[in-house]
Amino acid sequence: MNKIAFITGATSGIGKASAHIFAKNHYNLIITGRRKERLDEFANHLTDKYAVEVLALNFDVRNRVEVEVAVRSLSSNWKSIDVLLNNAGLAVGLTNIQDGVYDDWERMIDTNIKGLLYVTRNVAPLMISQGKGHIINIGSIAGKETYSFGNVYCGTKHAVDSLTKAMRIDMVSEGIRVTQVAPGAVETEFSNVRFKGDNAKADSIYKGFEPLQAEDIADAVYYCANLPAHVNINDMVIMPTAQANATTIIRK
Ligand code: NDP
Ligand code: 8X3
Numbered sequence: 473m474n475k476i477a478f479i480t481g482a483t484s485g486i487g488k489a490s491a492h493i494f495a496k497n498h499y500n501l502i503i504t505g506r507r508k509e510r511l512d513e514f515a516n517h518l519t520d521k522y523a524v525e526v527l528a529l530n531f532d533v534r535n536r537v538e539v540e541v542a543v544r545s546l547s548s549n550w551k552s553i554d555v556l557l558n559n560a561g562l563a564v565g566l567t568n569i570q571d572g573v574y575d576d577w578e579r580m581i582d583t584n585i586k587g588l589l590y591v592t593r594n595v596a597p598l599m600i601s602q603g604k605g606h607i608i609n610i611g612s613i614a615g616k617e618t619y620s621f622g623n624v625y626c627g628t629k630h631a632v633d634s635l636t637k638a639m640r641i642d643m644v645s646e647g648i649r650v651t652q653v654a655p656g657a658v659e660t661e662f663s664n665v666r667f668k669g670d671n672a673k674a675d676s677i678y679k680g681f682e683p684l685q686a687e688d689i690a691d692a693v694y695y696c697a698n699l700p701a702h703v704n705i706n707d708m709v710i711m712p713t714a715q716a717n718a719t720t721i722i723r724k
Contacts, residue, residue, distance in 0.1 A: 485660030533587030
C-alpha cells in the first residue's frame with residue numbers, strides 16, 4: 473500500500489515541488505491550499521502523471537474550524553498519514569516595527585504560527601494512534617537570524633524553530649519524528665507575496681546569483697522523510713552557495 477503525505481500550501485513553490493517528488497515516489501497525497509482552482513488542477517495533474525491517489529482539501533490554515541472539518545472529513549484510508557509537511561506560510565511587507573502594518577503582522581502570525589499549530593493539532597493524533605509518523609516543518613534562515621525589516625516574519629519563523637523542538641519533545645515517546653527544514657533564498661512566489669504583487673521588486677531579489685529552486689528543498693524534504701525508521705534529522709539549514717547568511721549574498 474502506498475504511504476500518504478499531507479502537504480500544506482501545495483499550490484505553489486516548495487509545497488508544489490514536494491508534492492511532485494512524493495508522488496513520483498508512489499506516495500498518495502493530501503494536498504491543501506486556498507486557491508481551489510489551482511489545487512484541483514494540480515491534483516488531476518499529479519494523478520495523471522504519477523498514477524497515485526490525490527485528495528485536494530481546500531481550506532485556509534488560519535481558520536481553525538476549517539482545518540478541523542477538513543481533517544475530520546478524511547475517510548479512514550486517508551487517515552493513516554505517514555508524513556505531514558507543514559509548508560504553508562508567507563511573509564507580507566518589509567518595514568520597521570514602528571511603521572508596521574497590523575494586517576500584515578496578523579497574516580504572518582496567523583498563517584506561519586497558528587496555522588501550523590492548527591494543522592499539527594489535528595493531524596498529530598492520527599499519527600499517534602498508529603504509533604508512527606513524521607512531521608516536517610518548513611522554517612527559514614529567518615528563524616535562525618534576524619535581519620533589518622524582517623521583524624515579525626523572523627519572529628514567526630523563530631517560533632517555528634522553537635515549536636519544532638517542542639513537538640519533538642512532546643511526541644518522542646509516541647514514536648513520532650519531527651524535523652525542521654530551514655531554507656535561505658528560494659525562488660518561488662514568496663517575494664511576489666511579500667511585496668504584495670510588485671513583481672519587478674520580487675524578481676530583483678533573485679537577480680545576480682543562483683538562488684535555490686523549490687525542487688532543491690523538496691529533495692531535502694523527501695530525503696528526511698525516507699531515512700530508516702530509527703533515524704531523524706532534527707534540523708536542516710539549506711542555503712544557495714552564493715548566500716552566507718540572511719544578509720550576505722554575493723551578486724555578480
Ligand atoms: P509560495 O508563495 O510559492 O507558496 C506558499 C504556499 O503557502 C502556497 O501554496 C499558498 O497557497 C500557501 N498558503 C499561504 N497562506 C496560506 C493559508 N492561509 N492557508 C493555506 N495555504 C496557504 O512560497 P514558498 O513555496 O517559498 O513558501 C513555502 C514555505 O517556505 C513558507 O512557509 C515560507 O515561509 C518558507 N520559506 C520560503 C523561502 C523562500 O525564500 N521562498 C525561504 C525559507 C522559507 P494558497 O495561496 O493557494 O493558499
Ligand atoms: C525566506 C527567506 O531570507 O527572505 O524565509 O527570510 S528570507
